[in-house]
Amino acid sequence: MSQGEPSPNQHTALTQAENPATPTAAGGSVALGLVNSGLTQAQQEGIDRALAYARELQQTVFKEILDAERRRREDDARAAPGTVNPGRLAGMDARNLSVMSRIYVGSINFDLTDEHIHRVFSEYGPVRSVSMSKDPASGRHRGYGFVEYEIPEAAALAVDRMNGTMLGGRQLKIGRPNNYNVAVAQGFPQPPAERIYVANVNEAITEDMLRDIFAPFGAVSACILAPDMATRKHRGWGFIEFEEAVAAEQAAATMDSFSLGNLVLRVSRCVVGGPLGEGMAALDDIPADAEVEAHVPTVRPPQQVMDLAASINRTIDAQPADQVGQQNAAPQAVNAPWSTVVLLENVVGDSSEVDDDLASDMAGEGEKCGTVAKVVVHVASDQEMRQAPGQSDVCIFVQFVEPDSALRALKLFDGRWFGGRRISAQLYDIDQFRVLTSSDTMVYMP
The missing domain is CATH 3.30.70.330 (RRM (RNA recognition motif) domain)
Structure with missing residues (x-):
């Protein structure tokens, strides 16, 4: 018998472990792994109870988690009013969009928090969530995590611009998670060559102003910024579509990193095709006093940020009315x-x-x-x-x-x-x- 192959006794144990109802020589049946397992009857009974408990969890708690995840994906697939997300509007699978919108962030300074990562990476687009791998013993993160955006364009731009940059004295390593598959992107609707993605737009810049700023590169057929239904302002990102592809190419190459309203524009070619949506025009159909579900940040700010905000609020409340604002x-x-x-x-x-x-x-x-x-x-x-x-x-x-x-x-x-x-x-x-x-x-x- 060659080295590494199971012995006959081991083979019997493996066979019966795969089929817990394997007949014994006496014509009865044995419990899972009991023959030649080296376990006592009490130990085997404990394992059987654990397996039964795991099956119960699979039908109760885990099922509830899976059902909740399924409902979340269904909600994601229903585009809200004013949505400016070509992939969602094109009816793409929410799970594939999520994979395309997620990036890996490594070599993170241990003094940085989720909030710091959120603020840095939101410059490239709308961040849905930041998840840092935590050490259960110390409660501190392990120096790496994941950032999920709402749109694939933001993820692609962040990978391209942030990989190798210094943050907190360490050089970040940015890439795609292990479950990222290039083939997924190939199944998405191809974006028109005339369209570019724009992020980090100052809230004072309107769609008309942005259109005028990019007009010197060529005729603009559409300029759409994503609206925030709660604040009735845009969310700092959107899309510009030209009549000619060469104009889009020149605009992306020239305007990326351009300072506009003390914010540095982030501009790139698009990743996913599909309709653009209404943009800020969607606000015209919603009364100003309408109750709209507000966007709740996924990441809770650090306590020191909350304390500072409370201090500022107290200061404002103490000021005379003519000094506020x-x-x-x-x-x-x-x-x-x-x-x-x-x-x-x-x-x-x-x-x-x-x-x-x-x-x-x-x-x-x-x-x-x-x-x-x-x-x-x-x-x-x-x-x-x-x-x-x-x-x-x-x-x-x-x-x-x-x-x-x-x-x-x-x-x-x-x-x-x-x-x-x-x-x-x-x-x-x-x-x-x-x-x-x-x-x-x-x-x-x-």
Whole structure:
């Protein structure tokens, strides 16, 4: 008998394990694996009870889970009003769409949370969920996880742009999960060559404005942004379709990474074909006071984010009514421990000292701390100066790619002497930064 082959006794045990009703020599029957299994009668009875319990779970709890998953897929297959998802509108299988919209994210810094990953990857499209592999003993993630988008275009764009980028001091590894099959994509409706996908669109940009911005590349036949029925604003992504394919190709190559309203556009060719839907026009058929099911974030923000939001709400409630909602308020630093923006003050005396090299000089200094995304030289308006008399009318914002870089820049700049002046540096809230500098023209992007 050759090595590795089962012995006759082992073969008998294997045969009877495959068929628990195998007749014995005495003409009776034996329990599963009892012959030559090495188990006592009590142990075998325990195994039989476990198997019976597993079968019971399969018919109860597991069945409920499978039924819930089936209902979720059916709900997904029914497109909501205003849906801008060609695959869903074309009637593609929800499971295949989910596979096409999911990516693997590895080499994640252990200090980063689901919320951080959600915020970073939402730049490429609507994130449905973030799931991190957790260590049950410590409760911390294992350094990898999965991001599922609502549309395949966002997933493809994230894989292309984010693989190999630095986040939290580590180089991300982005790819497709093991269950991804290229053949699935080949079975989808082919997208028209005249169509491109656009993400990370500032909420102040309307469909008409976006159409005008892309019109120089060629005649635009459709410009659709995905609406949010709860907020009645667009969700920051959509599709643009030209009359000619060459115009779409040139627009995708030129406008990707273009800064528009202090957000960097993400533009690419499409992955899946199908109808585009109504876009923002769907809001016309729904009254403003209609009750629409609000989108509930899948990922719960960290406690420190919730605490900060509560603090901001308390501050707003305490303000006089005429001060609430002013978008031109003077810059004020906030407790934003994960912000990527550093506010620099007292770099120059006034606006007369601002030259064309100021922003690039600050970017060069900032690069010592990490990758700089943008530098904005903000000259305060008359209204801002009235609200903060005696304050310098020039503030400089340095936006980094990573929060860790902003923290290093804070230490580098704060208290440092520059041109005979002592700089004051503080972290600044990213959302307030976008609002305050939305119309600034002195913007430098390395």
